[in-house]
Amino acid sequence: MKTSPLLALLGGALLAAQSWAAPQFTADLDITSFDGTELDANLLVPDTPPPAGGYPAVLFTNSWALDKHQYLLQAAELAENGYLVMSYSTRGFGASGGQVDVAGDNSLADVRVLIDWLEANYPVGKLGLAGISYGAGISLLGAAADPRVDAVAALSGWSDVVEGLYPNDTVNLVWGTLLVNTAFRRDPVIDQIWSDLRSGQNIDGVIEFGATRSALSFVDALNANDTAVLMSNNFADYLFKPNSMTDLYALLDGPKKLLLNPGTHAVTETLGGNDGHIWATSFRWFDHYLKGDANGIDSEPKVDMTVRISNRLEQFADFPVTQNSSTWYLHPRLTYFNSGSMKGSPYGGWSWSNSFHGGADTRAGTGIPVVSDALEGFGIPVYTNMLGINGYYAIEYNSAVQWSTLKIRGTPTLELWIKPSKPEVQLQLHLYDTGPLGLGRLITHAPVTLHNAEVGREQKISVDFFTTSYDVPPGHVVTLAIDTEGLIYQKPADTNYQIEVPYRSSRVSRLTIPHL
Structure with a gap:
């Protein structure tokens, strides 16, 4: 046709x-x-x-x-x-x-x-x-x-x-x-x-x-x-x-x-x-x-x-994505110029304590609010100089060097003993991936504010960090950095306070990290 x-x-x-x-x-x-x-x-x-x-x-x-x-x-x-x-x-x-x-x-x-x-x-x-x-x-x-x-x-x-x-x-x-x-x-x-x-x-x-x-x-x-x-x-x-x-x-x-x-x-x-x-x-x-x-x-x-x-x-298959975790115990620093450590067993030495103070922000921050976090979404990391954190206004603890990739997956948790000098205190908790040159990339963080703390009394706080997925490369360490102020959060009206961290067998502070 x-x-x-x-x-x-x-x-x-x-x-x-x-x-x-x-x-x-x-x-x-x-x-x-x-x-x-x-x-x-x-x-x-x-x-x-x-x-x-x-x-x-x-x-x-x-x-x-x-x-x-x-x-x-x-x-x-x-x-x-x-x-x-x-x-x-x-x-x-x-x-x-x-x-x-x-x-x-x-x-x-x-x-x-x-x-x-x-x-x-x-x-x-x-x-x-x-x-x-x-x-x-x-x-x-x-x-x-x-x-x-x-x-x-x-x-x-x-x-x-x-x-x-x-x-x-x-x-x-x-x-x-x-x-x-x-x-x-x-x-x-x-x-x-x-x-x-x-x-x-x-x-x-x-x-x-x-x-x-x-x-x-x-x-x-x-x-x-x-x-x-x-x-x-x-x-x-x-x-x-x-x-x-x-x-x-x-x-x-x-x-x-x-x-x-x-x-x-x-x-x-x-x-x-x-x-x-x-x-x-x-x-x-x-x-x-x-x-x-x-x-x-x-x-x-x-x-x-x-x-x-x-x-x-x-x-x-589901969340949590892993049942595996490592627990590291906090050990003291000797002076303001040293870092504490995180080890696989609790501190067993003499009764000891470290202190740090409110009143100033440190390099242990989360970068520029919104901007730094947006860059990360496109694979652009933001670094901080970890050598500028430890001291009078902050304390940091370093893990042992990771000789294989530490694949963090989930929600890290921290149990921390403190003795505050004021009823209202704030802690800014940060986990960093720190390289051999002292440059750190933020893994995750969490704030916590106590509004009615018992002044002068040792007390334990338990905090969940924000859920994350991060690979710590071989040759790097995990750093727990703690200070008292952050750009994102409202700080207490009175920032003139001291946080003391005690160490002894009955005052065990620990960080638990879920990983593959």
């Missing part, structure tokens, strides 16, 4: 038009929420007919201080793959009305309204929530509150608000100030909570405020809903540390996956760090749990951990 040139031309045009067809994009949707607040959203509808069960759908929630435009690239990719996708600006941000309430009742009610709107206007199949930072927290809480949510991708999110802003009773000054000052249309309660936290007043009220906004409080609901939960957090995220997300992960009974990455808060996901692994895995998560694709993600290892600096991806 012959085909005329005209028909061939028309057929080619139709094929070309079909190949260039794109999802329908609707900008500037105004959707009225339960209380009359206008929510600004955009929508992408696939150019293909809905499947029998309806379109798989994803609702994106913006990060703090950003808006509905944040996920245009990700939304377009999903829509081209057959998803119905909505992105919106949470109340108080972008062109949406209302006030920022830190994932409060109004924000969660907005999520339900938006899902209602999607279902009223389109055939919706299984539905997922996704977002970075603020969007991640709302996604987790929204999934707990609404059983219609089948899957979540929570990136750089939190499971415990108070742990983020008040780790180990220490005010997270840089991040807290940044958050408060970038929410221009905020509920006045936010200022009150931040003021109470900074002044140490009404801490019970702060904890209650945070509990209603923390996914850890709603684990039972997530489990009852059988929500498929993917979480991604970054090792140098000093706002929402990986620790609280590993706590949430351990309590989830349904489908779950945990990604732990280099870099700082939200930057790794936003700038496509970790070689795009985070978003690629999130899309595969939705493809399986929303579209039903048999892509194998449900049978893969549950934990993806990328080693800091080298950016090498490792996969593990």
